[in-house]
Amino acid sequence: MTQFGAPAFAADLARALAARETNRVDIPLIQPAEPFLDMAGEDLRRRIFLTESETGESLCLRPEFTIPVCRAHIAEGVATPRRYAYLGEVFRQRRDGSSEFFQAGVEDLGEPDEARADARAVSDARALAAEFAPGAALTITLGDQSVFEAVVAGLGLPAGWQKRLIHAFGNEQALRAMIARLASPDSSAAPDGAVAAFLAAGDAAGLEAHIESVMEATGYSTHASRSPAEITARLMDKQALAATRLSAASLAALKSFLALDVTLDRAAAALSSFARDAGLDIAAAQARFEARLSALAARGEDLATMRWRAAFGRPLDYYTGLVFEVAVGEAGLVLAGGGRYDRLMALLGAREPIPAVGFSLWLDRIETVRAGR
Incomplete structure (x- = not known):
């Protein structure tokens, strides 16, 4: 059933999602606010519409689907692997555009072959964006938080600094500021x-x-x-x-890593060359990275048309590995985005770890592209 106010192509998109081995899930508009405030990240937290129940419980209008889909899965207690699809309104304060807009997407829970699940998420997001924004010149950008974490750990920084850098991943301005502090520690704020x-x-x-x-x-x-x-x-x-001060060699290695920006067909070689030159053992992260590339190629994706940027992340705290976006135009209007979030299910109360990856499509932006605006 097409929802009131949804784009004209929403029904066709719902059918396309159903054809991808998904189970349609309906999520209530009113959600408990705590999971979003605790796990979604600062960028989303400050955009949420908050309210309160008669009993004092903090509630919010649904700001995204990933967290509530995962909570619903845990509450139902169904077996995995299981692939969910959704299409509905989300509510966020935005600088541009309406604060009430439609998103659709897929959450892939419990697939043991993580490379296969990652590749399917990227491939489906790209294919759906191409199908519903026909003729648009799409750009696909990938990042990998787990590779960044492996590099930071390999540099031997204190746990506190590792946590700070990992938390800032994807925010290039914040990362630059932290790296500057590691190069020249700030003693201006000395205690009494x-x-x-x-x-x-x-x-x-x-x-x-x-x-x-x-x-x-x-x-x-x-x-x-x-x-x-x-x-x-x-x-x-x-x-x-x-x-803490980062040595010149470690500082150069971190900057070199964050500067990596290549097409996916050259990404494995670029990462291997970096690790060798920096003297870092990140073999486990490299193996996962290369397995994902092989899985994408096996799906028929053209790796030469996609990019890996080592500094690329997305502004949600729950990502743990792959992150990606599908954009269009010189301004880089994002039509779809997603990533892997393996820790989220356990944080939300799952009895055992459940690997998970997913993506969302921004229907208002796709509608803008379809209209040629």
């Missing part, structure tokens, strides 16, 4: 003298006692904020991060 002395000596116990005495003297309640122990741990961690 007493705290600095404890930090310099690595005296956690002394620092905790000092913080506790200050809190008692000022009447600051530990029940309303972090405890002295938590504040001490945070300050010690912050000090360690601020003092």
Whole structure:
């Protein structure tokens, strides 16, 4: 059934999704807000329309489909692998365009052959964009968060810095700022003298006692904020991060990796050459990367028409591996995007890890291309 306000091609798109071995799922418009606030990422969090139930539960208008489709799958307790399709409205504050628009897509849950599932997601997104925006000059860009994580881990950075860099993946401005800090640590925001002395000596116990005495003297309640122990741990961690400096060789390697931008038919060789020159052992990530390329080629995709950008990511926190977008025109209007999110199912309450990958189509943008605007 075509929904009121949906584009004229929505019914045909629904049939095309059904033909791809999917199960149509309907998701309520009103959703609990907590999963999105915890797992979707800052870019989406600040665009959500929030409300509250009579009992005080934080609710929101459905801002995307991946999280609620996964929650519905867990609630139903059905077996995997299982492939879901959806088509409906989402609600987000946007700088351009309506805040109420239609998305369609596929969530592929539990497929054990991850390379096959990744390739199918990219291939289906490209094919559907090409079918419903006929004649459009499409560009397909891939990234891989797991490869980036392997590179960062191989550089031997402290866990705190690894976490910061991984969290910023896909935000090139934030990554550049972090790399600049790693090249020249910032000492401008030094703590007061007493705290600095404890930090310099690595005296956690002394620092905790000092913080506790200050809190008692000022009447600051530990029940309303972090405890002295938590504040001490945070300050010690912050000090360690601020003092970390990336060696010239490691800095050059990180910059070299992020500069990689090649067609997919050259991507395996480019990644292998980088790892060899940088002296990094990222063999496991390389194997997954190459298996995906082979799976795409096996589906008949022309790798020479797609690009891999090492710095490319998408602004959702739950991605763990492949990320991709299908865009059109010089302005790079994104018609489809998706990726792999293997940790999300467990975070949402699944009893065991479930591999997952999916993509969304932006129907308002496809409609704009179809209209020649």
